[in-house]
Amino acid sequence: MKIHNYSAGPCILPQEVLKQASEAVLNFNNTGLSLIEMSHRDKKVVDFFDETIALVKKLMKLDDDFEVLFLQGGASLQFIMTPYNLMKEGGKAAYTNTGTWASAAIKEAKKFGEVIEVASSKDKNYNYIPKNYEIPSDVAYFHCTSNNTIFGTQMKSFPKTDAIKVCDMSSDILSRVIDFNQFDLIYAGAQKNMGPAGATMVAVRKSILGKSGRNIPSYLDYQIHIEKDTMFNTPSVFAVYVCLLTLRWLDNLGGIAAIEKINNAKAKLLYDEIDRNPLFRGVTEIEDRSNMNATFVLNDESHKDTFDAMWKAAGISGINGHRSVGGYRASMYNALPLESVQVLVDVMQELEKKA
C-alpha cells in the first residue's frame, strides 16, 4: 500500500531523491566506492559541496554578502551560535516567542545576555502570530521563527527593522517566495524541506561577523567555518549530499516560485475542507495558518476512533498532533504530493457521510 507520509520531520523526501541517495550509498557516481566511505577531502565530495552551496544561493537569490554553510547540531546549536557570534558581553537581543522552538531559542540567548521578548503568543497556546510590535533600535539583533511546526502558524510577513535580522526557517525553508536578502542570518535544520536529519543550513552575511568581541570556541564560530569552506572538521557528508539531490529536484521543478504554487494548492485543499466539514475545526487564527503544518481537531471527540482507523486504512501516517496541541497535524512539506492531501480530504468527507 502506498504510504502518505505526513511526518512533521524528519519527513517525506522526493522519491527520486531517495533512489539516488540509496544508489550513492552502494556506489557513488560509478566510483566503485560508497559515498559514506569516501573522504570529505575527495575532489568529488568537495565539488558536490560547492554545487550544494551554489544551488542554495541560486534558489534563495542570496546576494554576494552571504556565505552558506552546512553545519551539524540542528537549530538547537544555532540557538547558541547566534548570540555567541552576534551579541557582545552584556548585550541584548529582541526575540519573538511564537512557539516551542522560539521559546527554546530565547532560553539559550538568555545565557549570553538580555533577551527582550518583543512579542509573544504564549497567552493563547501559540495559536497566532503577533503583529505590530516594536523592535528597540539598540539590540544586537532581532530573532524570529518563520514557521511554528508544532502549533501550525507561519509568519506571512516579517517586520521591518534596522537591527540585524535573524530567522530560524527550519520548518518552511524553500517553501515560498520570500525576499531572503532582508535577513542577515538564516538557519534551518535540513530535515523538513531540504534533506535528511544531520545537516543544518546556515546563510550568514559576512559583514555582520567578528563584532561580538567574544572568544568564540572554534566550532561555534561562523567565521571559522567560512574560512574553511564549511569543512573545518568532517562534515555530515551523506546528509549534505541528500540536500543537494533535493535542491536539484527543486531547481528542476522551477525553484521556489514553482513549489510555492503547489504548496498553496495543497494548503487550500486541506484548509478548505477543515473549514467546510462540520466535524472539524482549525486550531490557529486563519490569517496565520501555516502552509506547512495544518493543525486541526475534531469538534466531537467521539469520532476519534473511527477517524483514526479510517486514515490509517487509507495509508496515511504521521498526522497525530503534537502532545502540546492535541488533535491532528498534517505536515505538507515540499515533497508531499497533492494526491496525498486529496486522500486525507477524501477520508474527512467519508467520515462526514458516516457520522
Add this chain to the structure above:
Amino acid sequence: MKIHNYSAGPCILPQEVLKQASEAVLNFNNTGLSLIEMSHRDKKVVDFFDETIALVKKLMKLDDDFEVLFLQGGASLQFIMTPYNLMKEGGKAAYTNTGTWASAAIKEAKKFGEVIEVASSKDKNYNYIPKNYEIPSDVAYFHCTSNNTIFGTQMKSFPKTDAIKVCDMSSDILSRVIDFNQFDLIYAGAQKNMGPAGATMVAVRKSILGKSGRNIPSYLDYQIHIEKDTMFNTPSVFAVYVCLLTLRWLDNLGGIAAIEKINNAKAKLLYDEIDRNPLFRGVTEIEDRSNMNATFVLNDESHKDTFDAMWKAAGISGINGHRSVGGYRASMYNALPLESVQVLVDVMQELEKKA
C-alpha cells in the same frame, strides 16, 4: 576493478553494512518508508537507537555509571563540551599534545581555563608518544588522544591518575581491547571504525557531571542529552543507523577481541614489509606505531612516480600522506580486509624488484 580503500576517514565500512544501509534508504525494514523520511520519534527509530547504545556498552564492556550518547559536531565539538562540562571557571586541565587534533583540543580548552600541557611530542613533528610524565593532582581532568591519525602514532597504554580521565578515541575506537572503564569520558567521531560522518559517540560517567558550575548552553550540556535519551533535538538518524549496522557486524565477528587479532595481523604484515624493504622506512618510533594508520616514506624520492602509478594500478586509493607528514599513510581501519594490505605489500615488493 576492486578498490582497496585506505582513506583516513571517512573510511571503508563493511560491504554488508553498505548494502543494508543502501536498502534502508529505499525501504527501512519493510515499512515502505525510507529511513531518512521517518520521524526520530517513531518507535522503530527509538528502538534502534536503544539497540545501538546497548551494543556500544556491551562491546566496550562499560560499567553502569556510563551513559552513551550519539551527538553531532564531531570531536571538534567535544573539544568544547569537555571543558564546558568538566572545568570550573578559572579551573585548569592537563592535556597531552600528541598531534594535530590533540593540539586543537588544547586550543579550545584554553578558552575555558588554564591548560597544563603535561607532555608533548611536537619537538619531533609528533613522531612518538611521550611517556613517564606527571599529571598534577589538582586538575579538573586529564585529556589524551589515543591514536593520532595524521602522524601514525598510538598510545599503547594510558597513564594512571586520580584525575578525571578523558580520551579522544576518534581514530581507534573499537579496534583493540582496552579497559574502557579506566576512563570517565570517551568520545569518538564515528567516521573511522564506527560508521559514517555525521555522528559522534560519547560515553560519559554520570557521576562526573553537574559540577562545573557553568551555565552550560543546552546542546553543549551532556546532562541534557542524557535526560532526553540522546534525542534532545533531532539526531543524525541515518548516521546512527549505520553505526548500529557496523556494531552488529563487529559483534557477529566476535567483538573487539576478534577484530584486534585481525588488526594486529594487518599491521604486522605492513610494518614488517616497511622494515624489510630497503626502499621504505617508517616515520614514527617503532614502539608507538599505530595499528590504524601506518605512516611511511620512500628512502629515495626518485621512485615516487613509479610507486604511485603502481599502487593506483593495483586499485589502491587513499594512501597519500597528510601534507604535514608527507610520504604515505595506509589507514587500516576495522573494515579493511587483510587482502587489501597484501595487495599493498605486493606492490611494495614489486617496486623493490623493479628498482
